[in-house]
Every structure is written in structure tokens, then in C-alpha cells.
Amino acid sequence: MPPASAARIILRRLHDVMAAKTGAQAKLNQVVRIVAAELNSEVASIYLLRDGVLELFATQGLAQSAVHVTRLSMGQGLVGNIAARREPLSLAEAKAHPDFAYRPETGEDDFHSFCGVPIVRREAAIGVLAVQHREPRDYAEVEIEALQTVAMVLSELIHGAGLVDDAQAARLRAANSGPTRLNGLKLVDGLARGVAVFHQPRVVVEHTVADDVDTERARLVEAFRRMREQIERMMGQADFVAGTDHHEILETYKMFAYDEGWARRINEAIETGLTAEAAVERVQARNRTRMRSIDDPYLRERLTDLDDLSNRLLRILSGQLDTAAKQGLTADTILIARNLGPAELLEYDKRQLKGVVLEEGSLTAHVIIVARAMGVPVLGRVGQLFAQVNDGDELIVDAGNNALLVRPTAATIKSYQAMRALKARQAEEWAKVRDLAAISRDGKQISLYMNAGLADDAAGIALAGADGIGLFRTEFQFLVSATLPRRERQQALYKTVLDAAGDKPVVFRTVDIGGDKAVPYLGGGEEDENPAMGWRALRLALGRDGLMKVQARALLEAAAGRTLAVMFPMVSEPWEFAEARALVEAQKDRLASLGRPVPSDIQYGAMIEVPALIEQLDLLLPMTDFVSIGTNDLTQFLFAADRANPRLADRYDWLSPAILRVIRRVVCAAALHDVPVTVCGEMGGRPLEALALMALGVERLSITPAGIGPIKAMVRGATLEPLFDAMQEWLAKPGVNIRAELSSAAKRQGLLI
The missing domain is CATH 1.10.274.10 (PtsI, HPr-binding domain)
Structure with missing residues (x-):
């Protein structure tokens, strides 16, 4: 394990090598001898990238007859793995690694442990420096850092000796001249x-060794x-x-x-x-x-x-x-x-x-x-x-x-220009209806809210023509902060949003962190293998109720004298909603007892994302003032399909009977309890999918600001009643392609989808 003084000795000796008036091959031969001696390794080897192949250029400990003979492709063997990933690799037992490639001409049969680092220049791997030992052993971090230091000096030496051509990458790049x-x-x-x-x-x-x-x-x-x-x-x-x-x-x-x-x-x-x-x-x-x-x-x-x-x-x-x-x-x-x-x-x-x-x-x-x-x-x-x-x-x-x-x-540029021109014309059309209500031809009114998460977003309500903010994601403030945001900072953000919204409603979703939105200041121990279904959102907030109490008080103080709409994410059981609501009520009572102003009214909502909750709507809905369906998480949970996995991104259709039937169940159950339902998520921002939601009886959508114009224009040109009847028939028959049927129906109505 070389201390700083030993590493300094290596650098000094390498400095002498670089200054010597010897050929490049002789210098590399000296380098591997120095590395082997100072790191007490039986083998030290240098591989250089030549014509796209990693070639053994110098070695101390392997067979000299293998020099300029042993070659590995990028990604092949341990050396190729290091070059391809541009990351160090250390192994106590090299042969156990799946990428190990045996090269009999090197005579490396007697060596077990292996440690290698990439030699990098201009962000490209131009070679690999590796050491090997006979006995299986783990390499200390300080040893890996010493090898990385040597690799940096080698990069300078190799470039100065002309062993690699900086222009080669430029020539390869120039060859990529076609579309x-x-x-x-x-x-x-x-x-x-x-x-x-x-x-x-x-x-x-360019200069690695200090004078x-x-x-x-x-x-x-x-x-x-x-x-x-x-x-x-x-x-x-x-x-x-x-x-x-x-x-x-x-x-x-x-x-x-x-x-x-x-x-x-x-x-x-x-x-x-x-x-x-x-x-x-x-x-x-x-x-x-x-x-x-x-x-x-x-x-x-x-x-x-x-x-x-x-x-x-x-x-x-x-x-x-x-x-x-x-x-x-x-x-x-x-x-x-x-x-x-x-x-x-x-x-x-x-x-x-x-x-x-x-x-x-x-x-x-x-x-x-x-x-x-x-x-x-x-x-x-x-x-x-x-x-x-x-x-x-x-x-x-x-x-x-x-x-x-x-x-x-x-032709592609022309297509792009046509698309931009179409978008510009559409924007003009959407601007005409921006300040109008989203009312269908047969008199059905749809409320269109926008999703937000930053203080600046609230100022865009009027510009988007939104009816308010249906989902304000409070976690952004937590994600960009190095420490837990203090109550005063949270309150200032929420008040800014409410002030900007004016008389338009704002629904604040309590913090949804944890899982794949982890923050270091909350600790949390071991991470879940499936973070989307792990210790996150309301589960985390109830488990760390101090965090939720601070946020509840900040929301209550920001909404003093006004209506506060607060929504809890990822509710899995009715008792979770009840516990969260009781926590907010307790904070309100505490503020009131201190003579502090409180909201004139508080409306409580639940995010319906977990399928288990749908089986208990009869227990949940009597406790709520509203509910919101989170289609992104609901879809991935319903289909057991990670929406972050690109291979599954297009596999499950939002217009499949499974998801549409689930949404219909929620809408019908909520209607029996006179509880408004909002759909949040990407599904509501796509015109055809939004039309399907309306055909299920959904009357409130919360979507991206950019999606409000096209959805509003589509609603104002639609006749929804026949679509509602048709949707019931499609969902009752097996094998119906609902996407195709709905597209045809929209086309017959002349809707821009």
C-alpha cells in the first residue's frame, strides 16, 4: 500500500523516464518496471489502443514474446472492459470475472488478482495500465489511486511520443458526415x-508532474x-x-x-x-x-x-x-x-x-x-x-x-419546418380559446388545471388558460435543497404560489420523496430494490412525522384566511389517509390555540395510484373532499411495468380495457359519494387519451400547461354523450381495439387529435 511519499517517488522516477533521450518503447519498458517494483506486483503491463485494438505494448512479469502480439478488442477481456467503461477494475480472483479472456501466450496462468485503470486523453481511453499478483488479494483504494496517477503521466508520455494520434478521433468524427x-x-x-x-x-x-x-x-x-x-x-x-x-x-x-x-x-x-x-x-x-x-x-x-x-x-x-x-x-x-x-x-x-x-x-x-x-x-x-x-x-x-x-x-428539415408551422397555427387556434371555458358541443363542462412544481409556474396560469393548479408538487423544493427546507422557506414558497394564483384554486400535494427521489439529509438506510414501490411519499412522511408536521404548518400558515386544498400521495390504505388528515388537523388546532390565523377552509384529497386502494373506495371516499387519479404510477403498478424502463415504455397502452375499467370504477364510486375526481398525469395531456377519460365521465384534468390549449380546443369541438355510450359498449366486448375505435369516432366529429 503506497503512502503519499511512495507515490511521490514513483512520479519522480517517471519524470526522469520522460526526460530521458530514449525511444518510446524503452520508456514504456522502464515504466512497467518502476510500477511493478514500487507496488510490489509480480506483473505490470501497458496496453495501448492501436487501430481500434488494445495491444500489449510493454510488460514486466508476463511473457515478453506476447508484447505486440496479444491484442484485445474494446470491451473484450478485463482490459477491454476497463477501456470501454473508462473505469478502474480490481479483482481478487480475475478468472472468476465473466469478462475474463484467457491468453495462453502471456503466461499469466499463475496470477490470480488483477487491478487495472484506463489511460485517458481528451475523454477517450487510449490504453490500460494493469498490475497482477500471484496470490488472491483485494486492492486498497490508495493503490488504485497510485495507478490512476501513473496512468495520467503515461497519457502525457504516450501523446508526446506520438504513440497515439489525437487527430485520429477527429478523422473518425469527420467520417460521420451523413445524416x-x-x-x-x-x-x-x-x-x-x-x-x-x-x-x-x-x-x-498536459503537465502532470509538479516541479x-x-x-x-x-x-x-x-x-x-x-x-x-x-x-x-x-x-x-x-x-x-x-x-x-x-x-x-x-x-x-x-x-x-x-x-x-x-x-x-x-x-x-x-x-x-x-x-x-x-x-x-x-x-x-x-x-x-x-x-x-x-x-x-x-x-x-x-x-x-x-x-x-x-x-x-x-x-x-x-x-x-x-x-x-x-x-x-x-x-x-x-x-x-x-x-x-x-x-x-x-x-x-x-x-x-x-x-x-x-x-x-x-x-x-x-x-x-x-x-x-x-x-x-x-x-x-x-x-x-x-x-x-x-x-x-x-x-x-x-x-x-x-x-x-x-x-x-x-427532406427532414422540410418536415421539421412543416411541423413547426403546424404547431404555430395550432398555437394561434389555441390562443383564441385560451380565455374561454372548456365546454363541449353538448354542454359538458371540463375543468382544465395545470401541474406545477416551481414558484415561477404559478404565474403561467393565465397564460395557459388554466382553471387553476390541480397538482403542485411540493417535493421540488426538497430535491434542490442541500438540507431539509425550513418551515419559513416552505411557507414563503406556498404563499407565493397562492398569491400568484389569486382566486384560482391550488391543490398542494404533500412531499413525495424517497424511492427514486431520495434526499441525503433524511438518511433512510438501505434502498429498496423497487424504489417506486418502496419507502416513499406518504409512507415516508408518516414514518417521519416531524417532516410532515413542519410541512403541514407551513401550508396552514401560507393559506391563512384562504381555502387550503391538500392532497396526500401514494395512499395505499384508508387508515393512512385518516392519519395524515388528523396530523394536519392537529397542526391547525395548535395554531388556532396560539391565536395564529388559519385557513378559512381545508379540503383534503387522496392520490389514487395504488390498486389496493381501489378495493377500499367505499371506506376512503366518505373521508375525502376530492380524489385525484395519478395515471403514471397507477399504470405501472397495474401492469407491473416500470415506466422508467425503456423496453416497457410503449408496451402497455393507456387505452387498454384494463386501465380504462379501473378508472371507470373510481369515477362511478366517487359519483355515488359526490366526490370530485381529477386525473393527473401524462394520460390527460394527450388529446385522444383525454377524450377517452371524458368518455368515462371524468370532468377534471390536471396536465402540463402546454397541454391545456390543445385539450381545450378539442373539448370545444366534441360531442361527448355519444362517446360515453360507445365507451361502455367497447369495454363490455372482448377484443375491441379501443384506440382505433376512438380515433375513428374523433375523426367523424372532425376533432384535431
Whole structure:
């Protein structure tokens, strides 16, 4: 286990090797001897990527006759696995790994344990450095970090010796000159066209070995100071003042910038003999590896913030301060990035930023919450993004269809323009009915509410033509905060929303966190194997009733003198609803006893998402003032189909008899108890599916603001009574294709679906 002093010795010896006037092969031979000696390993080997194949270039301990003979494809064997994933791999018993590939010419039969790290340059794996031992053993973290340090120096040596060609990747990229389609994951819906602009050229660390450790340490201190100044200035801008959603996000970002543990780890890397730039990169590489092995989705997503901060430090240290945001966008732009921090996205000019495409990204990342508020479509999880897209390429982002169209043909562009023109005409038509009621031709009135989750959303009620907010997701404030939001902050948010809504109703859903929306400050222990069905939402809130009491009091204080509508998510049993309602009532009584103002009326609702609750509606409904059907979760629970699994995304139809019959049961039961039913979720925002809901008797929908216009226009042109009768017949007959039947009926009525 090499301490910092041993790692420093390795770096000094490698520095001498690099300075020597010997050939590249001789230098690599010396490197493997040094690594083997200093790490007490029987084998040390270097593989380099040549013509797309990993070739054994130098070894100490394996058969010398295998050098330049043993070759592995990317992804083949343990070495290929490391290069393909660009992550370290350590094994006490190498042969037990499913990717182990036996190469008899190497003479490695006697060796059991294996540890390897990628050699990376310009974010591409150009080789692998590996060590092996005869005895089965676990490799310590400090040993892996020592190998990563050597790999960084090797990258510099290999590049300087011309053993790999930086232009090769450029040539391969230039070969990708034809139109292509890349698939991804819709993170923020939308359609956009623009030229590809890379968010930032990755800072390439050219010098890894420090001449003076004290100088490097001082450079790091100065870089941290400048980085923190940048963040403080950003938080002082008018757009990010305290109380806004953006400010909450930047507070978390700022917490990482002042994390002393992060700074200490970088300083420790400098102590081993690295330059400040190399130390930042090594620590971040290790952070990335650790974070990818963590099950907690919140902690994994914070890797994005750390990447952002590390890149800022590297730009300051290297003098390469400009990102595309700093240089300024000059045309309609689709921003390309491996990932983005929220602060980086906020620096772009919204007038020319048309879309964002990420190689990584997830629905719970801070940047996605910001992008949604900015109205910028985002496509994430796009494989081969950097290999297939060139700077300046024409791009079309079709997030709704999970697609990125690269260098589209003239016909594709024409189709896109026609689609945009159609959307513009539709928007004009929807604008005409924005302030009108959604009343069908036969006099059925449908209430159309909008879903929201940010303070800024409430201001869009009038713009969308919504009847109010049918679902305000309170968890966003919890997800973007580094600590549990204090009652005063929660109250300020809820009051802001109520004030913006005016006389329009707002339904606040109590916090739905846990499961795949975990937050670190609540702990929680081991995560569930099926997080959507785990310790989350109302289950978590009742289990941590202090959290729910604080939120209840914040809601009550914000709605003082007004009507408060509060809804509990993921109710599985009537007793859960009763317990949650009693908790809110107890907080109201407590405030009243202290002489504090309370709401003039409180309406209590339940989210119907768990099928078990539908079997107990006769017990639940007498306790409720309203209910909302959450079609997203209800569908995945009903079909046992994870909606986050792309292979199941289109497998189960919202217009299948199973889901429609369940919704009809809820609507009929609620009518007997005179309890209003609202449908929340994506189903209600799709015109044909919304028409099906109305044919089941649903009269209230809560959908995205963008969906209100088309749904309202469709309602005003529809005659609903015959569709209600037809739906009963379709659901009674086996084998009916309800989607086809409903589409034909809509076409006969001349509805725009």
C-alpha cells in the first residue's frame, strides 16, 4: 500500500523516464518496471489502443514474446472492459470475472488478482495500465489511486511520443458526415432546431508532474478563491435572489464549492507530486467511480455539480476560462455536453439557446429542473453523442420522440419546418380559446388545471388558460435543497404560489420523496430494490412525522384566511389517509390555540395510484373532499411495468380495457359519494387519451400547461354523450381495439387529435 511519499517517488522516477533521450518503447519498458517494483506486483503491463485494438505494448512479469502480439478488442477481456467503461477494475480472483479472456501466450496462468485503470486523453481511453499478483488479494483504494496517477503521466508520455494520434478521433468524427439519428431519453419535452455548440472543450492536462509542490498548493488556493467568487457573484444577480427556485439550487451548488473535504483530497493528491490540474482531475476521476457505485440516486446526481465545479477549477488553473456561454451564442443553438451543472445552464442566453443534449443526465438532476423552468427541451442519455456530433452540425432535437437528428436531410428539415408551422397555427387556434371555458358541443363542462412544481409556474396560469393548479408538487423544493427546507422557506414558497394564483384554486400535494427521489439529509438506510414501490411519499412522511408536521404548518400558515386544498400521495390504505388528515388537523388546532390565523377552509384529497386502494373506495371516499387519479404510477403498478424502463415504455397502452375499467370504477364510486375526481398525469395531456377519460365521465384534468390549449380546443369541438355510450359498449366486448375505435369516432366529429 503506497503512502503519499511512495507515490511521490514513483512520479519522480517517471519524470526522469520522460526526460530521458530514449525511444518510446524503452520508456514504456522502464515504466512497467518502476510500477511493478514500487507496488510490489509480480506483473505490470501497458496496453495501448492501436487501430481500434488494445495491444500489449510493454510488460514486466508476463511473457515478453506476447508484447505486440496479444491484442484485445474494446470491451473484450478485463482490459477491454476497463477501456470501454473508462473505469478502474480490481479483482481478487480475475478468472472468476465473466469478462475474463484467457491468453495462453502471456503466461499469466499463475496470477490470480488483477487491478487495472484506463489511460485517458481528451475523454477517450487510449490504453490500460494493469498490475497482477500471484496470490488472491483485494486492492486498497490508495493503490488504485497510485495507478490512476501513473496512468495520467503515461497519457502525457504516450501523446508526446506520438504513440497515439489525437487527430485520429477527429478523422473518425469527420467520417460521420451523413445524416443519422441518435436515441435518448426525454428529460424536458420539446422540439428544437439549431447548430451544435459544445458547452466546453474539456481542459486537457498536459503537465502532470509538479516541479514545486508548494507552488501547486498556492495555485490551488487561488483557484478555489476565484471559483467561489464566481459563484457568489452569480448568486447576487437579480435572477437568483433569495426565495427563488434558482437560488435554492445554487445554495446546494455553493455547498460543494466550500466543501473542505473535497479541497483536502485535492491537496493530498498534490502532495504525491502532481500538478494542481492533475490533482483536480485525479480526485474527480475517483469521485466519478465512487458515485457510480452508489445506489442513492440523489447522491449520484450530485456528481453533476462536482463535475461542473471541477471543470471550473481546471479552467481557472489552466487559464482557459471561457465556455460557450462566456463566448456568447451567435445563432440558434443546441448545446452539447456530457453533463451540466445548474449554474452553467443559467449562464446561457435564453434567446438563442433552443435545446440541450446530454450524454448523461437524469430526470432528478438540478439542471433538468432549471431547464424546465426556462422552457428549454432536453434530451439525455444519448449514446455516441461525442463520437457522432461535430461542432457546428445541424441538429434537430425531438425530445417527445426521444430522438436527436444529426445533420438532417433537406427532406427532414422540410418536415421539421412543416411541423413547426403546424404547431404555430395550432398555437394561434389555441390562443383564441385560451380565455374561454372548456365546454363541449353538448354542454359538458371540463375543468382544465395545470401541474406545477416551481414558484415561477404559478404565474403561467393565465397564460395557459388554466382553471387553476390541480397538482403542485411540493417535493421540488426538497430535491434542490442541500438540507431539509425550513418551515419559513416552505411557507414563503406556498404563499407565493397562492398569491400568484389569486382566486384560482391550488391543490398542494404533500412531499413525495424517497424511492427514486431520495434526499441525503433524511438518511433512510438501505434502498429498496423497487424504489417506486418502496419507502416513499406518504409512507415516508408518516414514518417521519416531524417532516410532515413542519410541512403541514407551513401550508396552514401560507393559506391563512384562504381555502387550503391538500392532497396526500401514494395512499395505499384508508387508515393512512385518516392519519395524515388528523396530523394536519392537529397542526391547525395548535395554531388556532396560539391565536395564529388559519385557513378559512381545508379540503383534503387522496392520490389514487395504488390498486389496493381501489378495493377500499367505499371506506376512503366518505373521508375525502376530492380524489385525484395519478395515471403514471397507477399504470405501472397495474401492469407491473416500470415506466422508467425503456423496453416497457410503449408496451402497455393507456387505452387498454384494463386501465380504462379501473378508472371507470373510481369515477362511478366517487359519483355515488359526490366526490370530485381529477386525473393527473401524462394520460390527460394527450388529446385522444383525454377524450377517452371524458368518455368515462371524468370532468377534471390536471396536465402540463402546454397541454391545456390543445385539450381545450378539442373539448370545444366534441360531442361527448355519444362517446360515453360507445365507451361502455367497447369495454363490455372482448377484443375491441379501443384506440382505433376512438380515433375513428374523433375523426367523424372532425376533432384535431
